[in-house]
Structures are given as structure tokens and as C-alpha cells.
Amino acid sequence: MSMRSRLRPLPCAWTGLTGVGDPPEKLRTVDGRSLVAVVSEAPEGLKAKRRDVLAHQSVLERLMADGSVLPLRFGALAPDDDAVQQVLDERADAYLERLSELDGCVEFHLKASVVEEARNILLGSEEARRLNEDVRAGRGGQDLRMALGGLFAGEVQRRHEVLAAETVDALRPVARDVRTSEPTGDDFVSVSFLVEQARQNEFLTAQKDLADRCGEDFAFRLHGPLPPYSFV
Structure with missing residues (x-):
């Protein structure tokens, strides 16, 4: 699902674009007073399958070619169209401001x-080189290994x-x-x-x-x- 301002027309050519699901659901719009959401029905237990993720991405790319959008990440769900419309209207001012900020981006x-x-750290730290040489020579035991590990981590x-x-x-x-x-x-x-x-x-x-x-x-x-x- 994505949102866009009603001040720009929606693309006319939807050929080849669908929503998610198998078979894929049809796309439709939910109109608020000043914003439009592009949505489709979602199957029960929607998962990020490649087919559905690509469908989501294709719709966003088509919308972006025609103007700025507020993209929702894949899997954003609403119980029904009324809930979508309510959010569009309640948060219209904030969404429109963000659309303006994202326009053309x-x-x-x-x-x-x-x-x-590890090689770069050894080249750049004299202490690390010394500890590493002692460990490789079998000096110092576990305490020395822990000291070298702590130095590397830091x-x-x-x-x-x-x-x-x-x-x-x-x-x-x-x-x-x-x-x-x-x-x-x-x-x-x-x-x-x-x-x-x-x-x-x-x-x-x-x-x-x-x-x-x-x-x-x-x-x-x-x-x-x-x-x-x-x-x-």
C-alpha cells in the first residue's frame, strides 16, 4: 500500500500491475479528502514471497514515475477501507507535509x-602485534588470548x-x-x-x-x- 496526494492524477496505464496473492488481487484506490491510498486485498497469512514483493515494488515504481509517494513497507495491513480512509483524513496534514518534503526524491x-x-589492525597497532606474537609463540596462556581478543574488539x-x-x-x-x-x-x-x-x-x-x-x-x-x- 502507498499514499499520494490527490493534487496529482493517478497513472492511467495500470497494464501488467497487480496486487499480492495467488491469483493476484486487483489494485484499487481508497480516497480520502486530500490523499489517495493505492491498495489491494491481501491473502490470509501474507508472507514476503518473491512474487508478492515484486508486485508491491512494481506498483511503487509506477506511482513514483508520476509523482511523489509515501511508500508503506511490504506487509502493511488494514482491516478494511474505512480504516484506511480514517487514517488518510486524520493524518492528512502530516502526510501532505511529508509528501512535499519527499517530492522529486x-x-x-x-x-x-x-x-x-584483523590484518589491518595488526598493521596499525603495535600492542596488537606484540600480543599476537606472544600468543602465537605460546606465551601467556588464556589470559593473553582474552587480552588480545578484547583489544581487537575495542x-x-x-x-x-x-x-x-x-x-x-x-x-x-x-x-x-x-x-x-x-x-x-x-x-x-x-x-x-x-x-x-x-x-x-x-x-x-x-x-x-x-x-x-x-x-x-x-x-x-x-x-x-x-x-x-x-x-x-
């Missing part, structure tokens, strides 16, 4: 990790915080807004950028320049352009 989501981080966290800040700072000037989330796994950053469509190429160039400066020890994964999920 898309989201890019960036994650990044460091390759061979150094990894410190490095990740610095790298994340530098990554965000490098790309913030070409974005309208930024939303960070907690990175997972080996990633040191997980961040979404709200980018004006007119500046997409500028943003992509800035991200490539950042990756080139960082070199082969860094693995950057950029996803987008996406509907601005993180900024609704």
Missing part, C-alpha cells in the same frame, strides 16, 4: 565492510565508528537527508540517503569516488534508487 541505501580487518569498534562517520560525511553534501541504522555482521555502516532525482548522477559519482579512495580493502554495496522507505 529517491532513496539510496549504502552498506560497507572492511576486508581483512579497536574494531573504534575503527568502525570513525569509518562510518567519514562515509556519511563524504556523501551528506549531495543528499537532502540521511538516516542511519545499526549495521549488522561485518558491516561498519548502514545508511540511507534521500537524494533529489536531479542529483542522482552526482550522488553516484560521489559514492564511486569514495569507494575508489578507500581502495580494495573496503566492500561497498549500494542499493537504489528506491522508494524513500526510510524517510516516511
